[in-house]
Structures are given as C-alpha cells and as structure tokens.
Amino acid sequence: MPEQLETDVYRLGECGIDSPLRIPKFIEEGQRIIVDVDYNHITAAFSGSGGAPSFENAGPRRKIFFDPARTRAAIVTCGGLCPGINNVIRGIVLELYHSYGVKSVYGVRYGFEGLIPRFGHGFMTLTPDLVENLHLEGGTLLGSSRGNQNIEEMVDTLEANYISMLFTIGGDGTLRGAEAIYQEIRKRNLDIAVVGVPKTIDNDICWVDRTFGFETSVSTATPVLYTAHAEAKGARNGIGLVKVMGRDSGFIAATTAIASNVVNYVLIPEVPFRLHGAGGLLEHLHRRLAAKKHAVILAAEGAGQEYFENLNEFDASGNKKKGDIGTYLRDEITKYFKEKEFHINLKYIDPSYIIRSVPASPDDAVFCIMLAQNAVHGAMSGRSGFLVGRWNKFFTFIPLKLATQARKKVDPRGYFWTIVKETTGQEDFA
C-alpha cells in the first residue's frame, strides 16, 4: 500500500440535471470506501493526520451532467477476446436506453481502428433489439483490434460525430490509450466523457479485485486440465503440458491448478524457476515419472521469460512479445529425456483461443451487467478519465491513471501461492 494514492476522478462540470432513474436510493456524492481493510493499518492512518486512502463509490447519482436527449454514446472494444465483452456492450446499451433514455448509441468497429476514418469501418448503430441475446455469444459484436492509433485523429472523430461519451472496453494498453484520449479531450476542453471498463482475462488490473471473464476462464480451463490428466495417465510416462493465458500475472494458471486438483507443476510469471541442473524442474519431473509414471504441468504464457531475454519483439499493442514458454518447455523436456534415454509421452495442449471466446458464465454475466450499469452511471454524471472497478465488495470509480501504473500479481510469499504449492505439492525450483 503506497503512502499516497491519487484516487480522485475528474469531473467535466456541474451536474445540473435530475436523473431520470426511478430508484429508491442514489449514491450520495462523498460516499467512499476505504482501500486498505487491515485494522492495524487503519488505526495507524487515523491516529496520524489525513486518514487513509479511499475510493469513490460507483452507482447512480441524483444529479447528472449530460442531457439524455442530446447524448450520443460510443462503445469500443480493444485487444484480445475475453468472455463477457458482449455482456458489457449489451449492459451499456440497455442501461443508456431504458434507464437514462439515451437513444443514440454507436459501436466503433474493430477497436481504435474504428475511430480512424481512413480504415473506413464506419459506426454500427446499437439498439436494444440488436443486443437482446448478445450475452449468449462469445467474442465481441463490434470486432476488436490490437494497438493504439493516433490520439488526435481519434478525438477528431469523436468531435466530428458529436460523441458525448466513449466507453472503452480493453486491457492495460487500451486503458492507457483511453487515458491519452482523455488527456487530449481535456486539452481541447471538450465535454466528452472517457470511461474504461477493464477487460483483462488475466485479472491483473491494480486496485481492481476482479475483472470480468476471469471466473469463466477458470471454469473453462479446469476441464481442459482433466483431459491433460487423462492423456498423462493414458501413456507410460505420460506428460500433459498445458499453456494458459497469463502474460504478467499467473492468476488463471494458479487458480485452475487449485480448482482442478490434477496439476503437479504450475509455472507463473511471478515465480522464476530453474529448469536444468540439480534441483531444477526437469530433474524433479524425472524423479516423479520414475515413481508415478505421469505428470501434469500447467504454464502461464508469461512464465519463464528469463529464458527469452534476447527476444526483443513487440506486438501491435506495444506489449513486449513473450517467448513461447509452451513450445519451449515441450522441446526442452523432450530433449532432456532423450538424452537420458528415458521414454516419455508428452502431449502439449494450448487451449487459449478456446477459453477466451466462450460466452460468459452466469456469475460473470451478473458481474458484467453491474459493471456496464456503473460505467453508464459514471459517464452520465460527467466523470471522465476513470474506470469502473470493484473493491471490497463495492463498485468504484477510480482514475485510469491509477489503475494503469502497475499490474496486480500473485505474491510468491503470500497465502494464495502457498495454497497452490500445497495443492500441487511442488517446490519453487529457485
């Protein structure tokens, strides 16, 4: 917990319009929740000056900034697929239409590309009818793309189309893009709200307890591990090697290992491991196969990047390209046992595209609707440059800048990783 957190969300201006929502309770301005729930920390903070950091509660406000009748909203989805994108799109459209009476909602096609006229994608008109059953489909209705586009051009497009609010559904890079758009809008002094809905299947956004799609991913990955287990046990010295998402944070791999109960080795970006030599993973695997004749290995895609230090490539989103730990492990394991003249049967499974494009689970479906509604509440109240998160059971508005400063990670010394190690029985191979 840093000493100082910039938790205040920017406001476009005075809220002079009565909310059209007919609900029993609004969120009062000034309602906030405490960030750190450790009792001793709080006691210390309040015994000093200034109190403890807190986040603004999300939720509907009694007074809003935008006049629904004149509001034009746009939604853009960027980056890789994640279960629930369509639920969020649907939720935003329905909340704007039915609760606030905003009838002009547009879908930007293929990510930020759709805000650059020369791609010629045009906008898609979004209506309740069109999105009615959208939550039953994986993927994104709008299409997506990776990478940023020219910020000025994108803001030009927003201006030219009289867009009042832009909902950006995307990950770390996208949210940084949204932040840049927001800054450009402030520079031009425009009344356009920029809202982020964090979409990271890896669940690695800071100051956000949970991102949508993560629960679905673990639910979808778990039976894949059962098949890896069946493959491993189905052959002499069978090895089931599975790679799942997790560029910088190993939450999917670690959680799936606990959920499935069949994984013997989990490899995540946060915990470097030694592959070769005495005490290394290969030696341990060798011993295990000799004793048990099968093993299951689950690797997050960002694990073991220490083995790819010379790789200096970047993807369209500007993320440093990861070395492919899945095929690397497959090849190194094969080589090791060939040298040892020890017969193995390795089956390599990469289910990433299957996992990330399924429809959202019921649990994520509920979460997505709530995220979408709160994104709309925040935008209608004239907030900008913020994202909708969840923290300590409450939905929150937090500055985009705060959330994109770092990534949430598995703590190698923490309780969660301890459980993973207990469940798998593995060591750290440090």
Add this chain to the structure above:
Amino acid sequence: MPEQLETDVYRLGECGIDSPLRIPKFIEEGQRIIVDVDYNHITAAFSGSGGAPSFENAGPRRKIFFDPARTRAAIVTCGGLCPGINNVIRGIVLELYHSYGVKSVYGVRYGFEGLIPRFGHGFMTLTPDLVENLHLEGGTLLGSSRGNQNIEEMVDTLEANYISMLFTIGGDGTLRGAEAIYQEIRKRNLDIAVVGVPKTIDNDICWVDRTFGFETSVSTATPVLYTAHAEAKGARNGIGLVKVMGRDSGFIAATTAIASNVVNYVLIPEVPFRLHGAGGLLEHLHRRLAAKKHAVILAAEGAGQEYFENLNEFDASGNKKKGDIGTYLRDEITKYFKEKEFHINLKYIDPSYIIRSVPASPDDAVFCIMLAQNAVHGAMSGRSGFLVGRWNKFFTFIPLKLATQARKKVDPRGYFWTIVKETTGQEDFA
C-alpha cells in the same frame, strides 16, 4: 451495522506447539480486518472512542494448540445438500493429513444422528486415498440428516472417542447446534474445538460475504430459466413458473434473474407482493400475456409466506415449514385465468433437488478448499465456537453466536434489488 459486535473468538488455551507448516508467512495474532468499509463510518468511529468493529483474520498460526500426533478430528455434515460439501470434507482431510500430520480423521454418518450411539451408524475412517476424487461428486460422502440431537449425548460421544475437534458443515440450525455443543464442552471444560463451516445454498449467513455452493447454484439454475423461457414462448399465453431455493433470503432467485435475462417476475421472501386485485401480480401478468403472449416467473421458496400465515408446522431441523409458494402460485394463476376465460399454458418447474446436488463449480471448488484449510488452521490453533467466513476479500474467524443471530437478506431498497427490477422490468406489487 450495530454499535457493538461480539467478534472475539474463544481460545481453548495457550498455543505451545510449533506449527509443522513450512510456509513463508503466518498470520500474526492480532491481525484483523475492519468490518465496515464505508469511509465516513470509519472516520466517525475513529474520531470517537474505541474504533470500529473488526474480525480476526483466518489463516495459519505459527504456534498451535493441538499436538498433531495426538489429535483426532471428526467431520459432520447436516441439513440439505449443497454443491461443495464433498470438496470441504476433502479439503479438511487433506489439510489435516498432509499439512499438519493429523492421521486420525473420522466421518460422522448422517448428520448429528451419527453422534448418537443408538442409531448405530458408527464412524467412517477418512483417508487421503478415500477422498482423492471426492470433489467430482455432488452430495455428501458422509450422508446427512436434518434436526438436532441431544447435546449431552453428542458430547458424550465426542469424549468417549477422544475427539479433539469437530468440524460441522451445515446451515443456520446446524451452526446453532454446534454452538450448543461448544457451550456444553466449555461447561465440561474439555479440550475439544468446535468449528463451523457455513453451508447455506441461500447465501444468507450474516457477516459472511459468500457461502459455498451459491455460485454453483446460480450457474445451474440459469439454464433452467432458459428452458422455462422456451416453454413459455412455445405455447400461446405460455407461463414458465420456476421455484428455486431461498427460504428466508432471495439471493438465488434474484441473482439468477439477472444472470438469465429471461425472467419477468421475481418473487423473494424480502419483498411481500400482492397477488390479487388491482395492481396485483395477477392483473399485471394478465396485461403482459395479452400484449406479449408469454411470461416467466421465478419464485424463491420462501416468497409470499404472507399467504400461509396459518401454517404452523415445523421440519426436523426445527425450521418453521414454509407454505409451498410454487404450487400455490400455479393454482392461483390457473384459477384466475379460468375465471377470466383466458386460455393459458402454465408449466411449473421445481429444479431444487437437481441444483443442490450437482458437483461444485471450479469457482466454488477453489473457495471450498480455502474454507476447509482455514477451518483446520482455526481448530489447530485451539479456537472453538467459531465459523470460517469471508469478509472483504479475507477469510475470517467469527463467533458462531454472532453469525446465527440473524440472516443476511436482500435489501428491498438497495442497489442489488434495484438491478433486479431493472432487469425484469417488474414493479413491487406492494
């Protein structure tokens, strides 16, 4: 939030034994988390005297009370089925065996009956081998029963069998039974820990954010609502009427309504509704059918109990028997439209037994393991008369007494119910 919460957990005595756990970090005694995260409330609390209420963090302690070599643990499961019971049993056995080295673990058969010798059920010896794949099956390995048994006799059985710790997996009534056992043990001054793992599919335990099985239930109930929707649309003036669990709290019904997006009317115990007369549900349903030709109604089993005021029956657990709102609605709806000479096609679906006996979802599987491990940590540290909960993202130990004083409910004026009403478009029929 009441002014005063009794949050301190009883301790059997001094912890003089080093924990056998080889983990990087233990929970320090005195680590607590704050109960209420509202920033203004906390500010007020700390500006006054005494600070704000807090719960003890669960987790492993550096020093433990029980000597693993001499510890004999027993597990009992009571009340109705709930997804995840077997996961919790499995988790307790594995944690005791592998982490603490407790090799004597017994299963009590058929709930509290198993602690009464005259039933002749005997104990079941629980080993890691026996429970290895238990998480793949719904139900409970141990069998269950409803209702309490004689407290003295049960404690006699624990004493006679040199049981050191009793894990009770059950709902409200069971936890009150556990509290009574705990009190009798204190009276006799015995070194037996009594631990509760709250099992309520309704998610209605106070001061506990989430109970296991709830997420699985919503996931399992959601596709049932799709079938009700198909039935409703498949016939002229079709009505799909579904009853789900929810004796006193409507969380399953309300959450499933949001998740499925096909429900037109949700009825829960917390929101009384008028069925007959102008502005009543039947009249509204009539209008809807005339316009749309189909409707889906989802009722929690405890909804509309105002229609059964004269019913004075009690079940084996001592719970007041609920009137059967499902068949009541079926009959009243049928009668109403018969009188109106309006042809309807009502399909009544009661999936309760199907939902509650499925295996736990991956998400609940992870949760159950963590609950089980923390239950063991608490017991080994000599705590007694407590349950393992989760609050503000942390696992907690809280007194059984505190958790059983009231039930958690859907707030009819709160944010969650507002979303339900938006999703369904329904009124309150008050």
Add this chain to the structure above:
Amino acid sequence: MPEQLETDVYRLGECGIDSPLRIPKFIEEGQRIIVDVDYNHITAAFSGSGGAPSFENAGPRRKIFFDPARTRAAIVTCGGLCPGINNVIRGIVLELYHSYGVKSVYGVRYGFEGLIPRFGHGFMTLTPDLVENLHLEGGTLLGSSRGNQNIEEMVDTLEANYISMLFTIGGDGTLRGAEAIYQEIRKRNLDIAVVGVPKTIDNDICWVDRTFGFETSVSTATPVLYTAHAEAKGARNGIGLVKVMGRDSGFIAATTAIASNVVNYVLIPEVPFRLHGAGGLLEHLHRRLAAKKHAVILAAEGAGQEYFENLNEFDASGNKKKGDIGTYLRDEITKYFKEKEFHINLKYIDPSYIIRSVPASPDDAVFCIMLAQNAVHGAMSGRSGFLVGRWNKFFTFIPLKLATQARKKVDPRGYFWTIVKETTGQEDFA
C-alpha cells in the same frame, strides 16, 4: 413383421420440372431399401412370391413437381416441446430458400390453431436471416398447441393462402391430423403436399428407427439421475425418485438407466409391475434399503397405468390422460414405510420440462438438418401424405398412415430390456 405393409407414398402428379439442385447424384425413382434385414426372413420371402417389404429411399429427385418460383410453403409445429424443433424449422427454410429457390415460406403460429382464422394468429414470414441462429435455442419459434382443429377449415386456410406444401412437425396425434388434412386435400383434388416430420421425444414411431430429440433427452436426463443418486446417498435410507417422459414407450427411461449406471429400478409402460405384497417392488425396495441404505427409482410417465384404470380423462390432443405415476409412487412408498415404521428420505424429481426444452445436441442437430432437407425433397417431388423417417441407416419416405397405426415399444423379452435389467439388477415384479 406383418405380411403386408402399405409402403407406397402418394404422388400428386407427373414431375416435369428439372431440379435446380447442383449435386453429383440424385436418388433414382425405384430406389428402395429392404425393411427386414434378417437373412432367414429375406431368404424365405424371396423363395416365395412377391419378395419382401421395402421402403422408398428419401433424397433429392432429378425431376420435381412444384415450380419453385410459384411455391408457397407453410410449417406448423404441434404438441409438446422436443429438442430440435427449431433445427428442423431452420433446415426446411434454408433448404427451400437456398437449394430450391422457394422464397415464400410461412410459419403457422401455435400449432393447428394457426390454421383456424378465428384465433387470429396470422402467419409469420420465415427467412434465412430470421432462422440463422435458431438452432441455438430450445423450444419452437412458431409456438405450438395441442389437439386437432376442424379439418375442413384448415384446408380452407391452406387454399385461401395458396399454400403448396404443409410441413407438420408433431407426434402421433399431429401426424393423424396431417393424414386427415391430406385426405381432405385429395378429396378436393388440390395440388398441396402434406409432409410429416415425426416429433416424439419418446422415440415411439413405428417403422422409424429414431426420432429427433431423443438422443438430446437421454443426454440431458443422465446427469439428473446423478443428482438423484447424490440425494439418495446423502440421507439415511434415501430414495431418489425420478419421472421422465414416456407415455406409451419406455425408451428414455430405459436408455437413461443404462447410460447413468446409478438406477436400481426402472419402470416403463411396457412392463407391468406389482407394487404391493410379497415379491412386489415395495418389499424389494425395503430389503435394498435395509442392506444398502439408498435407492434410485426411474419411472417413465406411462408406467404403472394399471393403477389408474378408472381414470377416464383425455387431454387436448385426444390422448387418454395418464395417471401421475410419479406422485403415486411417492405417496405409496411413503405410506408403506410409515406403516413399517421405517424411516426414509424420499426426494421426488420431475425434470420433464427441463429436458424437453433444451437446444438439440450436436448429434441431433445433424439429424434434424437431414430430416428437414429430406422433407423438402419429398414435398418438391410432389409426394404427399408421407413422413420422413430413418430405417437401416437410410432416410425414407413412408405413408403417414403406416406410421400412425401403432407405436414402437420396448420388447419386455428382447435384448434391450435384458440389458436394462442386467444394468440395474432389478427383477420384473410381475
């Protein structure tokens, strides 16, 4: 196998139009498959005169009767829901549109009611766009109803709307209705083809190996039996009692019992059973509970109708109403054990509406498309008064009259029922 089978399908007239289908192979007129594949029967038949009975192969014909440009098709769905109805509707629409170029396809609303003007339902225009994703939804897009309507009025409607072909998707009663419509059309000497697509979740149509939805039903019912098993084992002397579809034929119950491996007693319409007295089911159940403490019973809805002989009610389809064997068994079992003062825990599960309204499984999806295409081929070739079946791996056209003369049943002395008895270990309680 009867001596004489009327297997010839009526033809409206000469086929003078070239089929627009661009395919490598058409079915030649005269292509037929043998009905009985028993080698000895065939030898005997051919050594006599006249040969053995055979069915006409379905499939596309080189010459067709109807001019696609002037053809107007109508589809009607009748009776209870069954997985796959929407797939068949979709398949007919797409085949008519894309393969034959028939652009006028109408949906009749709510079964035969939709052909009676005074109900005011009107027709629904069916286009490829509208049905594109229809196979992902359970139920029927068109709505359904039970029971017949006035034949003359229905044919009047067909005439008045210039309908060239009517596809009726329905069960035994519906197909008899289709036969009557066909006869009336012949009487009036109209060029309207009447086609039946047999929809019986019970798989009980004679001379048809398989009906759509059956495989999906067994797949959906099987996990329900697992929950019944979990409930049975979860309580002392637990009984899981499940009722599934099967009015006159027990195929679903019998197949699900084999598939699930957890059923101890299967009750089907074809095998009467004695409940009470020595050697009766209750006595056997009593012995089993005393020994094993749990039991699972699976009853087809038409089982044990000998216990309801005085019931003389008929449903809207004109089928004699069945006594409710599920609640009857529940009550009789409860009474029996109460008298014996033997404590039981009975859980009664009726998943019928859940099973019959799920989307079709992939296997049924493929089957439905083939049925639909062949229904269209038959109609376009000017055949009428027939249904599309499958026999010995081939799709067939057989007269409606032939298929509705009797029902296919489980043979109590046959191989299939023997397997059921082996799997469950049950006796016959005759």
Add this chain to the structure above:
Amino acid sequence: MPEQLETDVYRLGECGIDSPLRIPKFIEEGQRIIVDVDYNHITAAFSGSGGAPSFENAGPRRKIFFDPARTRAAIVTCGGLCPGINNVIRGIVLELYHSYGVKSVYGVRYGFEGLIPRFGHGFMTLTPDLVENLHLEGGTLLGSSRGNQNIEEMVDTLEANYISMLFTIGGDGTLRGAEAIYQEIRKRNLDIAVVGVPKTIDNDICWVDRTFGFETSVSTATPVLYTAHAEAKGARNGIGLVKVMGRDSGFIAATTAIASNVVNYVLIPEVPFRLHGAGGLLEHLHRRLAAKKHAVILAAEGAGQEYFENLNEFDASGNKKKGDIGTYLRDEITKYFKEKEFHINLKYIDPSYIIRSVPASPDDAVFCIMLAQNAVHGAMSGRSGFLVGRWNKFFTFIPLKLATQARKKVDPRGYFWTIVKETTGQEDFA
C-alpha cells in the same frame, strides 16, 4: 459392395456348456443379417445363385465354449485415447463377473507392451469395485501405447499366464496386431479367443456403422467451432482455423461442420483441394474476407496430404506420418495474404487432445456397454479372430481380417458430402 465377402467367424470348438445367463431369449446359431439393404441389389442377388452376403448376429448364446470357473480374461488398450475406452473396460469386467461368473480378469498395462515381459509392467487385477465409476473418467485405466510388439512373445505371455481370452481395444493397427496374435494362436492350436473392439475416433472401420467415441467427439468439437467463429468475427478479416482428428477419413470434420453451422470450408482426406492459383482455396478465401471480413476453416488432420508427398516418416504404430496440415495451412494463408498486403487475423486451434480424452457422452456410454457385453458373449461362445461391430441396427461378429482390409471413407460424390457442401456453401477446389 464386393462380390464375395469373407464373413464367417472362426470357432475354437464345440460349445458344450450351458450359458449361466438367465435371460428370456438367446441368439440362435445361424441368425444373420443382410449386409446390403438396397432392394434392387437383394432382388438381383436372390434371383441368381447363392444369395447375398450376411453378417452373424452378435449376442448371447445358449451354449458356451469356456467354463467360467476356469476362464481367465485379459484386456488390452492400444493407440491414442478415445472417449469410451474406460466404459468398454468397465462393461467387459462387469459382464464377465456378474453375468458369466468369470472372476479372473486382468488388465494389460500400456498396450501391447504389457504383454512383453521385459517392460516389467505386470498385470492389473480388475474387479467390479475398481471399475465401478470408471465411466466418469476420460482416458484409459490401463494405459496405452502405440505400435506392435513381437507376436510370438505376446502369445508366450498369454500362454504362460493361462489367459483364455484377450480383448483388444484399438484401431486399425491394433486390430491387425490382434489378427496376427490370433493367427499365431491358431498355429499353436491354443484355446485362446482373440476379440477386437474397434476403437477409432475417426469412425473409419469398414463394415462397421459406428465406432464408440465418435459421437462424443463431434459433441465436444462443435462448441470449439463456435469459439473459432467468435475469434474470426472478433477481428478484422479474422480467420478461425481448426484442425481435428481424421487421418484417412473426414467424418469428424464433416459432421462437426454440419452440426455447428459456422464452418465455411471443410477439408478432408477424401477430397483433394487446390490451395494456390485461380480457383484455389486461397483465392476463394480472399474473396470471402473482402466481402464478409471473417471465415472459419475446419481441416481433418489427414486432409491435403498431396502437399506432403516427400514426407516418408512412420509413427510407432507403423502408420505413415501425416504432414501437419494445420500449421501448413496457417503458414500458407499467412504468406499469401502478406504477399497480397491484405491484413488478416488468423487464430489456429488444435483441440485434438482435449476432444479425445473427455468422458463418453451418455449416448456413447450406452453404446460402449452393448459393445462390451457382445464382446464377452462372442468370446465365451468360443469365437476368435473377430470384432464386435454394428450394422443395420444390429450388433455383429465379423472377422478381424474383413474389417482391416480397407477403411471407411466419406464418398465425395455421396449424399453426406453433398450436405456438407450445402451447409458450408463451399466448392471443391479441385
């Protein structure tokens, strides 16, 4: 249909023992079913001399060859995983134990390796308790391996262990191995029955309508195609490329294309296709992307082998290694569009290991039990060198030699492939 089919199954000797089965009906010796059901073919055959080819009905015989009390059975599973292997193992064990009273049943570990002493695998004793819940797990309890072993050594092992019957569950290569074992046994004049249960996920065994696991594979592959579709639509010019099983026959790919309704191009071994040049697949794909912006391609692993003619490698089973059409297509497509400077987003998915190691579907579960029981019936009756198949709705015994002479294939000019082309709208790229 060849003129002459060798359909007679070898018999070890006279059946002098009464079957212990208590069932109402046995299969009479001489009961056979006709192979070809085409009425015209049959008429021609019977008007000539000698009649038409027929297969022996499987099923229990009144008189058996082996004395159950002295019978020792062994089961071996070879080759890749396939849903249902465990069901077949379970079914054989239960039928031998409970129906025939054979109590000595052994599992051979890791395929034919387990019959070669120097591997040191030993036998596994199989009991009803051990296999009770086996059908809930994918994979094979016994482990498997590819490739043949020395025939004499394997027969030595059978002799040395007094094995009376060997059940071999495997594909084409395995069945040829079983045939060789059977021939060696005949040479030595031993009373050992050799039975094949055809296990080919590709459903490509001749004279066998259906092999177990195929239906499950299509059911499991279908939702994978939905994710490929979501990926394709989720990006500009998105291409979802999926490879599924199908070395020599494209049944899985073709059936999944029909079932899923989202595939635009299916590539199977039976239909060569031109990739490059005018009228080739790439050109067509280019046009489609320009028009629709997304495409889904489904390739069987054996498709397009004309592009790998120089590849002369063989796998452990002695099958010629296939070129990897999945990665080849991925690379060629990428290269083509790079040259055209046309931006695409290709996602390549290979779900093979996931599909083949899931538990059997309910439909396959039923089928596997019936296969297993008939395998036992055949062996107990002293038949040898045969496999259990299904033909025209009946289970059959056919010579191993007959079934392994060729492979069943999709007919490029037949009805089935026509439907695939209609569903996908693709051309042949010949």
